Amino acid sequence: MDELTTVFVTESREQLAAMEEALLQLEANPEDSDLINAVFRPAHTIKGGAGVIECNFIVAFTHVAENALDKLRNGDIKVSSDLVAVLLGCCDHIGNLLSVLEAGAAEPDEDLRAEGDSLLSRLQRDWLDAKEEAPAASVQPNRPPVEKVDDVQASGGGLVETDFWHISLRFGAGVLRNGMDPISFLRYLSTLGQIVHIETIPDAMPSAEEMDPEACYLGFEIKFKSDADKAAIEAVFDFVRDECTLHILPPNSKLADYIALLQALPENTMRLGEILVKIGALTQAELDDGLKQQHAVPPEEGGEEASPPPPLGEILIEQKVVQPELVEAAVIKQKQVSEKKAAEARLIRIQADKLDRLIDLVGELVIAGASTNLLASRAGLSDLNEATSLLNRLVEQIRDSALQLRMVQIGETFNRFQRVVRDVSKELGKDIELTIAGGETELDKSVVEKIGDPLMHLVRNAMDHGIESAEVRQAKGKSPRGRLSLNAYHDSGSIVIDVADDGGGLNRDKILKKAVEKGLVQAGVHLSDQEIANLIFEPGFSTVDKVSNLSGRGVGMDVVKRNIQGLRGRVEVHSEEGHGTRFSIRLPLTLAIIDGFLVGADRASYVIPLDMVVECLELQAHATSSGERNYLNLRGEVLPFIRLRDLFEIPGEPPKRENVVVVKAAGQKAGIVVDTLLGEFQTVIKPLGQLFRHLRGIGGSTILGSGDVALILDVQALAQIAIGREERSLAAPSSVNTPRISQV
């Protein structure tokens, strides 16, 4: 794909997202003309772009959709949920067409074409033809729609007789001498439309003695009926423009179109004249003339040279090239534009892989910096140490700024679900309301890209299985309208995304029964709430008897779990029977570089993510109970702990003085017992190979300044192991105080 096409596809996808969002809002506020414009503009831009890259199948499709939107904008058709549905379908179809273009195919395949045709024929049948006999001919972008002129029915219903262009023309004397014949212009003009009436003005003709037979003295006043725009009409007289006097006034019906166009103009700063030229009410040549006159105003008779030049608008009206109403509307638009411009943030678009390359380099810089630091401290030169520590601080700042570049808001991903919820709730016949919070929460770009699918599964599941039908809800005394919420927030070094519904919650008995049926657990075995909740993430598990279109195929939750684990994240489920379910996806802030806390056990070093470290203390022998039980008394609190030496089976005797790093993960505290504390360390995360994927307790690796490899501890898993051991050793068969949380 060439660059132009790539830019077109990217831009169009953004436009589509904007259009979709505006459509959904429009359904709720059908009268809002700003929203109608917000829907129209993207369609228009996409069509224009497709024209430039000569992608005809997109032009053709978008053209009809644009016509419908144009009618909507003109108030000829009304917003209805049917129309919104078809237009949303059009959005999807344009998206598909863009994919076809991206794939490099010359034409969409049969199926896609049939889909497009059926959308278009619906639009044509239900909305376009209903108001208008002939399908719109090719409409020039940015120009008043031609149908309007063709419609001889005025808004009042009567025939409009006076709706013609008025052209006032006085030829210069040299026209004939330059080989031009006045009649050819009239003839050429009639190829653009119909000359309804023409008056020849011979007033300039001198007496016979003075008359030069080679000079032209003619003038014409012409009533002209045409669909062409002003620039096209003016172009007819291009060759004599310099020497003749020409005024072209548009028909009255065009005025409303021009004003509508004015309001739909994209928000660029433009001057009054440029605005009028853009919508076609003024031609470039007329503007140039007006400007010339503005700057060449002769001094007033009294010699008041200091008087400022008159405004362009007044000159244009005086020259009879535009109507006063138009100038007024354009001035208003001009004000809006400059106001809006000030508020707009400035953005630069860059390619994502350039950013990735930068992050990689910053990672290497961090490692190299650590190595310099180490050498400097070994050398023991205080000047050198000072210099490297300054360098280190800067590297840290560069790291943070570089990572910040990759952060994008989750809001855009969330907003996509408005559409999903709308469509799916219609399909299911349920009334479901989606609330979104925390859209401004920022996440690494690569995480945001990959979180869409798991979220989709969770949202669909919540709608399909979680939220009950209106009747059931009413019977339970709940509001018939189901509520679904998406929420994102920061929580101790991670980002948490909640998908919550106020439906029936997980049905404990049903899950257990199904699990036994599927052979996932043995009958009669006692399971804690947490373990039961965990079962829904098992492959092939589904409690719904009827397989619906949406979910219930039993693939999904295990895929969700796998996808999220792939992002170094976890998913937790909190459920209360009868009151709803909440899935919490916990994700790391970034995938590339973290602040770490370096600890040592035997000769190896390990990194604990610094966000999770609460405090460090010395392990005192008397604080722990006899060797069997792994918990200690932390200021009156029970703190389960785990020894790295035990966990990784490091041989040899532990040193006399051991340290405990207290960590907090998902609201639970645990201790990790290590030999030595080595301090903070900027950790560039290097993933472990496929071979080590199943290891529990290790999340990745990093390279130290010395060149050694250190393993990054997966604190959450370690905390689980510590807590789990404690629970098991406590293990009375009834799980009395099991937390209602399961880690997956």
Add this chain to the structure above:
Amino acid sequence: MKTIFLVDDSATILLSISNILAKAGYAVEKAGNAEEGMKKFQAGVKVDLLITDLNMPGMNGIQFIREVRKLPNYKFMPILFLTTESQQEKRAEAKAAGASGWIVKPATADQLLNTIKLVLR
């Protein structure tokens, strides 16, 4: 059948334009430079329209137009010249020399034929 006289030093342009004209049903006379063109005019060639390039070696297009206009037989013949979007001043100069109009390169066949239709009697 109308005859159009085409003067341009580029063989490619001569060929491409004359192909379009011939397809549209015009007879075409050609010359590779202004001097050759002048000779044909002095010999009284019967044409309905002259299309000339402005940048030619030897006599340039503007001089050429001025010379042609001096010939009594061609005083009112339409003359078009080939120009580009950027040559705005040249345009005025050529008009002053007696040209009727211009064709902006690159032009589509339709644009070319429309302009010709406009100036042909």
